Amino acid sequence: MTGTLLESETEATVKARDLLEVDRLAVHIDTYRGTVKAVDGVSFRIGEKESVGIVGESGSGKSMTALSLLRFTPPGARFAEGRILFEGHDLVRLSQEQMRSVRGNRISMVFQDPMTFLNPLMKVGDQIAEGLVKQGVGRRQAREKVIEALRQVRMASPEDVADQYPHQLSGGMRQRALIAMAIIRSPALLVADEPTTALDVTVQAQIINLLREIKEEHGLSLLLITHDLGIVAHVCDRIYVMYAGRIMEEADVFSLFRDGKHPYTRGLIASVAYEDQPGGAVSFIEGSVPSPINPPAGCRFQTRCPHVMPVCREKQPPRTRISDTQAVYCWLYEEEGRDG
Numbered sequence: 001m002t003g004t005l006l007e008s009e010t011e012a013t014v015k016a017r018d019l020l021e022v023d024r025l026a027v028h029i030d031t032y033r034g035t036v037k038a039v040d041g042v043s044f045r046i047g048e049k050e051s052v053g054i055v056g057e058s059g060s061g062k063s064m065t066a067l068s069l070l071r072f073t074p075p076g077a078r079f080a081e082g083r084i085l086f087e088g089h090d091l092v093r094l095s096q097e098q099m100r101s102v103r104g105n106r107i108s109m110v111f112q113d114p115m116t117f118l119n120p121l122m123k124v125g126d127q128i129a130e131g132l133v134k135q136g137v138g139r140r141q142a143r144e145k146v147i148e149a150l151r152q153v154r155m156a157s158p159e160d161v162a163d164q165y166p167h168q169l170s171g172g173m174r175q176r177a178l179i180a181m182a183i184i185r186s187p188a189l190l191v192a193d194e195p196t197t198a199l200d201v202t203v204q205a206q207i208i209n210l211l212r213e214i215k216e217e218h219g220l221s222l223l224l225i226t227h228d229l230g231i232v233a234h235v236c237d238r239i240y241v242m243y244a245g246r247i248m249e250e251a252d253v254f255s256l257f258r259d260g261k262h263p264y265t266r267g268l269i270a271s272v273a274y275e276d277q278p279g280g281a282v283s284f285i286e287g288s289v290p291s292p293i294n295p296p297a298g299c300r301f302q303t304r305c306p307h308v309m310p311v312c313r314e315k316q317p318p319r320t321r322i323s324d325t326q327a328v329y330c331w332l333y334e335e336e337g338r339d340g
């Protein structure tokens with residue numbers, strides 16, 4: 001890691017090939033009902049300046065994966081397994097103090113509902129400046145940077161917005177303010193978890209385009225998390241399809257849409273294709289995500305899969321490589337991968 005963030009080499013120092021490499025990550029939450037296996041053996045990577053999507057239905061473990069990257073996990077949650085390699089360190093093993101220098105500085109995050117993140121009693125500009133001021137940047141210089149950041153997120157009157165309170169802004173403007181806060185300290189990775197889900201359709205498109213432009217202009221990597229396959233297709237280079245705490249398939253956007261392999265991926269794509277039809281979205285995948293407390297042995301998709309075989313109920317499908325940019329976790333392709 002460069003700069004002053006984590007100067008001392010710690011035991012968590014590791015080498016990674018990519019900016020971020022998440023390796024068999026498992027985040028379990030102990031509750032009075034039992035252990036929730038929210039994230040259960042998830043591996044993915046994000047290259048420098050790459051834009052990667054994680055897509056899956058609600059309850060798949062997407063948010064828990066995102067929060068894990070900043071170690072913002074809820075009470076009771078623990079890292080049961082795996083590593084999060086980022087800029088030469090395993091984030092799972094960093095101290096809270098070291099994590100403070102990662103958050104906002106090297107990795108920052110934008111959430112679905114900006115109001116849960118913004119302080120209603122504090123002017124927007126002061127909130128955006130907070131991280132800088134804590135780092136010792138003078139108030140005047142911080143203010144200048146805030147105005148610049150608000151301009152970069154295409155805010156029409158940045159000076160006025162800086163002096164307003166969150167309730168005076170529209171939903172789309174609040175999300176822009178949050179993006180300004182996320183980029184002001186030039187992070188290497190921006191994580192956006194359902195950043196447009198709470199917004200009107202036209203505003204959604206503006207925010208998605210903004211994220212794409214910001215990523216290019218600032219040369220950062222983007223992790224976009226959403227249930228909406230259409231959104232990731234618009235923004236991302238590569239996609240990971242997540243289901244019930246596990247990755248089901250990974251591919252570049254083109255391969256995924258043209259030749260998605262996993263029955264779950266195919267179901268998601270079929271649902272998107274019919275969204276524009278009269279009657280609205282049709283789910284082609286019957287049933288629902290299994291309980292994360294007692295997930296079935298073997299493939300997690302077995303209860304909804306039209307191709308389920310005896311082996312699917314016994315053993316977890318291995319990762320089968322389809323091409324340089326595509327891999328699937330499904331028994332249907334295991335032979336294909338071994339031969340190829």
Ligand SMILES: Nc1ncnc2c1ncn2[C@@H]1O[C@H](COP(=O)(O)OP(=O)(O)O)[C@@H](O)[C@H]1O
Pocket residue numbers: 029031036037038056057058059060061062063064065074075292
């Ligand atoms: N604080 C918590 N305590 C117990 N279970 C939780 C908690 N937060 C999330 N979960 C469970 O973890 C699973 C994954 O949740 P989440 O990461 O929010 O999914 P997604 O973002 O894909 O909708 C869900 O089954 C959810 O109910």
Ligand code: SF4
Pocket residue numbers: 262263264299300301302305306307308309312317329330331332
């Ligand atoms: S492993 Fe079996 S149950 Fe799972 S998606 Fe493939 S065919 Fe279906």
Ligand SMILES: [Mg+2]
Pocket residue numbers: 062063064193194
């Ligand atoms: Mg979520």
